[in-house]
Amino acid sequence: MFEVYILPILIFLILGLVSGLLLAIASTVFSVNTGKKAQQVREVLPGINCSVCGFSGCDEYAKQIVQNSVVTNKCIPGGDKASREISSIMGIEFEDVIEKVAFVYCNGTKSVTKEKYDYKGTPSCSACNEFYSGKGSCDFGCIGYGDCAQACGYDAIQIINGIAVIDREKCAGCAKCVTQCPKHLIKMIEYTDNVQVACSNHNKGKETRICCTNGCIACEKCVKACNFDAIHVKRNLAEIDDSKCTKCEGCIGICPVGCILS
Amino acid sequence: MKEMMIILVSAIFVDNFVLSKFLGICPFLGVSKKIDSAVGMSLAVIFVMLMATVVTYPIYTILLVPFGLEYLKIVAFILIIALFVQLVEIVLQRFVPPLYQSLGIYLPLITTNCAVLGVTLLNIDKEYDFLQSVVNALGGGLGFMLALILFSGVRQRLQDAEIPQFFKGMPATLIAASIVSVSFVGFNGVVEGLFQ
Numbered sequence: 001m002f003e004v005y006i007l008p009i010l011i012f013l014i015l016g017l018v019s020g021l022l023l024a025i026a027s028t029v030f031s032v033n034t035g036k037k038a039q040q041v042r043e044v045l046p047g048i049n050c051s052v053c054g055f056s057g058c059d060e061y062a063k064q065i066v067q068n069s070v071v072t073n074k075c076i077p078g079g080d081k082a083s084r085e086i087s088s089i090m091g092i093e094f095e096d097v098i099e100k101v102a103f104v105y106c107n108g109t110k111s112v113t114k115e116k117y118d119y120k121g122t123p124s125c126s127a128c129n130e131f132y133s134g135k136g137s138c139d140f141g142c143i144g145y146g147d148c149a150q151a152c153g154y155d156a157i158q159i160i161n162g163i164a165v166i167d168r169e170k171c172a173g174c175a176k177c178v179t180q181c182p183k184h185l186i187k188m189i190e191y192t193d194n195v196q197v198a199c200s201n202h203n204k205g206k207e208t209r210i211c212c213t214n215g216c217i218a219c220e221k222c223v224k225a226c227n228f229d230a231i232h233v234k235r236n237l238a239e240i241d242d243s244k245c246t247k248c249e250g251c252i253g254i255c256p257v258g259c260i261l262s
Numbered sequence: 263m264k265e266m267m268i269i270l271v272s273a274i275f276v277d278n279f280v281l282s283k284f285l286g287i288c289p290f291l292g293v294s295k296k297i298d299s300a301v302g303m304s305l306a307v308i309f310v311m312l313m314a315t316v317v318t319y320p321i322y323t324i325l326l327v328p329f330g331l332e333y334l335k336i337v338a339f340i341l342i343i344a345l346f347v348q349l350v351e352i353v354l355q356r357f358v359p360p361l362y363q364s365l366g367i368y369l370p371l372i373t374t375n376c377a378v379l380g381v382t383l384l385n386i387d388k389e390y391d392f393l394q395s396v397v398n399a400l401g402g403g404l405g406f407m408l409a410l411i412l413f414s415g416v417r418q419r420l421q422d423a424e425i426p427q428f429f430k431g432m433p434a435t436l437i438a439a440s441i442v443s444v445s446f447v448g449f450n451g452v453v454e455g456l457f458q
Contacts, residue, residue, distance in 0.1 A: 007329055007331070008329075008331050011325055011331070011338075012334075012337070012338070015338065015341055019342070022345065023345065030352050067359070
């Protein structure tokens with residue numbers, strides 16, 4: 001009885017115990033401290049998993065920083081504060097984060113645009129966009145049901161007078177709203193590039209004027225006024241080259257429709 | 263001494279675990295893409311084979327045989343092998359993280375690598391004593407290394423070779439592996455002559 005049933009169990013119990021103990025000792029002696037560091041880095045990161053850094057989430061970015069020494073300034077929502085703390089955890093030099101904010105390339109408020117039809121469906125931009133490119137008279141403009149505002153985790157987007165307005169101070173730069181807009185009106189710009197043409201209408205001046213009095217009519221006044229060759233009209237729409245623009249704001253007063261904002 | 267040399271050389275060449283006994287094919291095909299990871303893998307396998315033999319032989323002869331528990335040897339051996347694989351994994355992760363990453367899943371898979379279990383079981387079957395078992399395990403590990411390094415060289419040539427599209431990848435690799443293994447048949451009967 002003992003030799004046939006109990007002894008084998010005993011032997012394997014002891015074998016298992018001994019090997020388990022050995023492994024436990026080994027794993028504490030040779031413990032990898034990257035796990036602890038990654039944990040610390042992860043706690044500094046904001047944890048919204050926006051993947052602006054190019055990795056699949058905050059966990060993955062923290063892992064990459066610790067294991068593959070990826071640069072610490074890729075987290076835009078975390079900003080300089082997160083970068084500085086990560087640098088001190090990793091013991092490497094601090095790298096400046098280029099802050100980015102979202103910008104809505106449309107200024108067609110309710111008072112300057114008309115409605116094509118009376119929309120009574122689901123109050124969502126992407127749903128409304130399915131019907132004749134949205135209810136607004138401008139096919140390029142903001143629909144104003146706030147799909148972007150719902151995606152924003154920082155309460156930085158508000159629908160004011162029919163268009164989405166972004167609070168530059170609240171915006172963390174996670175770019176979650178960019179993919180939400182069915183009109184692709186939201187783009188990420190650097191925080192310092194504050195002079196932008198707030199219009200996306202590529203129609204000719206006359207057609208733009210009919211649907212929205214705030215729209216760019218491609219008159220090229222700003223192109224001539226700019227001393228730095230920073231503004232060009234492409235496909236009936238003025239575009240500002242952020243790398244050349246000196247933020248002198250000389251073009252803002254010249255624009256007859258007032259679609260250049262700062 | 264002569265006997266040990268025969269065991270060692272025949273374990274490396276004649277009874278090569280990968281190319282003659284066809285054990286441990288999984289890492290042989292999986293980790294032979296680059297020579298560095300092939301060397302690392304082979305070193306890990308040599309260590310596990312040696313340590314597993316050193317530990318399993320006493321366990322078998324002292325714990326299992328006296329009580330007629332030989333039928334439990336596979337379970338006991340797998341337990342010991344798993345222990346050493348885990349140890350290797352912990353140590354590699356700590357000291358050689360690049361190698362740990364390049365080996366990937368094949369490292370924990372040494373546990374189920376039949377070459378390792380094969381060495382320990384064959385030592386018992388062939389009724390080797392302790393020292394012979396250790397030498398056989400060392401030879402088995404070195405043979406594994408030889409096969410992996412040889413084949414990683416073959417595979418690097420294979421990547422540049424112009425072969426038909428439908429043969430590219432695994433088919434060509436398997437054909438090359440079979441040709442390499444055929445070449446090892448040539449060692450049959452050589453060993454006895456070497457140490458006369």
